[in-house]
Amino acid sequence: MKAQGPIFEHTLSLIVDNEPGVLARVIGLFAGRGYNIESLTVAPVAGDNTRSRITLVTQGTAMVIEQIKAQLDQLVPIHKVADLTVAGDFVSRELALVKVKGVGEHRVEALRLADTFRARAVDATRDSFIFELTGSANKLNAFVDLMKGLGLVELARTGAAALSRGPDTI
Numbered sequence: 001m002k003a004q005g006p007i008f009e010h011t012l013s014l015i016v017d018n019e020p021g022v023l024a025r026v027i028g029l030f031a032g033r034g035y036n037i038e039s040l041t042v043a044p045v046a047g048d049n050t051r052s053r054i055t056l057v058t059q060g061t062a063m064v065i066e067q068i069k070a071q072l073d074q075l076v077p078i079h080k081v082a083d084l085t086v087a088g089d090f091v092s093r094e095l096a097l098v099k100v101k102g103v104g105e106h107r108v109e110a111l112r113l114a115d116t117f118r119a120r121a122v123d124a125t126r127d128s129f130i131f132e133l134t135g136s137a138n139k140l141n142a143f144v145d146l147m148k149g150l151g152l153v154e155l156a157r158t159g160a161a162a163l164s165r166g167p168d169t170i
Helices: 023-035 062-074 104-117 139-146
Strands: 007-016 036-043 049-062 078-083 090-101 121-125 128-135 152-157 159-163
Touching: 007 023, 007 062, 007 159, 023 036, 023 049, 023 062, 049 062, 062 078, 090 139, 104 121, 104 128, 104 139, 128 139, 139 152
Parallel strands: none
Antiparallel strands: 007 049, 007 078, 036 049, 090 128, 090 152, 090 159, 121 128
């Protein structure tokens, strides 16, 4: 079946009960309907560890995104669903650990690029570095693409963590 309209990326933020099985239910909803999750992060947000925030990035037409939000709203352990993409301005960041091997000029160039991207060397050996980098997905993608030519060995990334700008909360 062909998509009805343009496909856009959406960042959804969910407040859920912090208990076993909640994440599995959310993921099951996506898997059962054939929706893809591009990025996913989960962490407790209440001081007493009773609530967690799930931030997920998905893609779909406006109709599909509305279906996803409506279906998420029906899951019992979910207290709030917010589509940050349509709610207004929001800040989204990811973390990446990037291992780069390099000696000689490649080593110097990797350090120069890391400085340009404000990446921090968190580990160094004679023939490799591990850089820590935070920022938008586009920034991380650009850094990783440049490191591929310099000896990218391994990559670990978190999903997006996002909050809406201004005084409002979800």
